[in-house]
Amino acid sequence: xxxxxxxxxxxxxxxxxxxxxxxxxxxxxxxxxxxxxxxxxxxxxxxxxxxxxxxxxxxxxxxxxxxxxxxxxxxxxxxxxxxxxxxxxxxxxxxxxxxxxxxxxxxxxxxxxxxxxxxxxxxxxxxxxxxxxxxxxxxxxxxxxxxxxxxxxxxxxxxxxxxxxxxxxxxxxxxxxxxxxxxxxxxxxxxxxxxxxxxxxxxxxxxxxxxxxxxxxxxxxxxxxxxxxxxxxxxxxxxxxxxxxxxxxxxxxxxxxxxxxxxxxxxxxxxxxxxxxxxxxx
Numbered sequence: 071x072x073x074x075x076x077x078x079x080x081x082x083x084x085x086x087x088x089x090x091x092x093x094x095x096x097x098x099x100x101x102x103x104x105x106x107x108x109x110x111x112x113x114x115x116x117x118x119x120x121x122x123x124x125x126x127x128x129x130x131x132x133x134x135x136x137x138x139x140x141x142x143x144x145x146x147x148x149x150x151x152x153x154x155x156x157x158x159x160x161x162x163x164x165x166x167x168x169x170x171x172x173x174x175x176x177x178x179x180x181x182x183x184x185x186x187x188x189x190x191x192x193x194x195x196x197x198x199x200x201x202x203x204x205x206x207x208x209x210x211x212x213x214x215x216x217x218x219x220x221x222x223x224x225x226x227x228x229x230x231x232x233x234x235x236x237x238x239x240x241x242x243x244x245x246x247x248x249x250x251x252x253x254x255x256x257x258x259x260x261x262x263x264x265x266x267x268x269x270x271x272x273x274x275x276x277x278x279x280x281x282x283x284x285x286x287x288x289x290x291x292x293x294x295x296x297x298x299x300x301x302x303x304x305x306x307x308x309x310x311x312x313x314x315x316x317x318x319x320x321x322x323x324x325x326x327x328x329x330x331x332x333x334x335x336x337x338x339x340x341x342x343x344x345x346x347x348x349x350x351x352x
Contacts, residue, residue, distance in 0.1 A: 074308055074350050078300050082309055083347075085300075086316035088293035093162060093316075094323040095286040102150035104275040105283065107264040110146065111276065112287030114257030117250035127242035127251060134238025135248065139255045141231040146260055148224040155217035163321075163339075164221040165228060166314040167200030172229035174307035181237055183306050188349060193311040195346030200317045202339035229310075236306035239298045249295040308350060315343055 074082075096105050127135065152161040174193050177183040185193065235252070242248040264272045276283065300309045318340050 074304050074312065078303050078309070079312060079347070079350065081296050082300050082312045083315060085293040085296040086313050087319045088289045088296075089313065090162075090316040090319035090323055092286040092289040092293070093320060095282050095289075096149070101268075101275060102154050103147065103264055104268060104272060105279060105286075106146050106150055107260055107272060108276045108279050108283030109286035109290060110253070110260045111257050112280070112284045113253045113291045114255075114287075116287060116291060117253040120250055121247075121254065124247045124250065125244060127238075127244055127248045131238045131242035131248055134234050134241065135252060135255070138231050138234045138238060138252055139259065141227055141234060142252070142256050143259045143263065145224060145227045145231060146256075147263065148220055148227060152217055152220035152224055155220060161217050161221040163200050163203055163317045164218065165224045166317050167197050168222065168225035169228035169232065170307060170311035170314055171197050172226065173232050173310045176229065177233055177236070177305070177307045181233060181306070183236070185305055185307055189305060189308050192346045192348075192350035193307055195349055196311045196314060196343050197346075199339045199342030199344075199346060200314055202342060203321070203335040206335040232310050233306065235298060236301040236309075240302055245299040245302055246295060249291070249298050252294075253291055312347065312350060315347065318343055 092109060096102055096109065149165075152165060155161075170193055174185060174190070178185065235248075239245045239248045261272070268275070297309060297313050321340075
């Protein structure tokens with residue numbers, strides 16, 4: 071495959087917008103872990119209601135599903151740390167810009183999901199555009215702060231669960247069923263972790279933030295289900311890179327709603343990302 075089908079590309083771009091939106095909800099709350107837990111529980115309830123109408127994933131997919139649940143626990147806890155110590159517009163590009171490079175490299179080595187020259191060029195351009203605003207910041211050249219370290223660690227986790235879920239979905243015979251089971255199973259360990267840290271405060275927070283949490287839960291289910299479906303129709307790395315155009319949407323949301331600064335470097339990065347998208351479609 072030398073390019074991404076148009077329908078796949080458009081749906082993944084929609085998933086990118088949805089992904090940036092739920093991340094903005096997570097960033098806007100006072101407690102990142104509790105907001106993420108609320109969204110995860112809401113997503114689990116939503117998915118559990120739909121499971122009786124779907125056949126379960128194929129048996130071969132379940133070990134991958136179990137590995138993904140474990141990786142997502144690390145992902146959500148590290149994400150909370152990245153947002154606690156760094157701005158959305160700082161942590162989000164770093165996490166999402168490095169991960170597709172790792173997916174492309176290890177996908178080729180471990181999953182025989184090789185990219186052609188054109189797709190490699192598109193992936194590299196998208197990653198470069200995502201990382202450009204971060205690399206042009208003066209503090210990027212100094213000692214990394216906590217937000218940066220959390221974001222870099224999370225990029226490796228993102229790459230890991232992307233490869234695991236890409237392979238698991240392909241073996242599942244049903245991307246939707248795989249995704250819904252993933253969200254149902256994710257709700258249990260993350261809720262247990264939140265209870266261990268915050269006790270009864272978890273339920274109080276859920277009552278107060280159930281509205282945004284339910285919206286965020288729906289957005290994350292819709293976003294990731296689209297991405298998993300796309301990975302059954304295109305190389306995992308190409309889908310992962312295109313999904314990370316969500317950083318452009320996140321920068322706009324951060325600027326407009328969260329009053330975070332958006333300068334020329336982010337505009338330049340958006341242009342480079344747009345070039346990468348165009349190359350993927352060549």
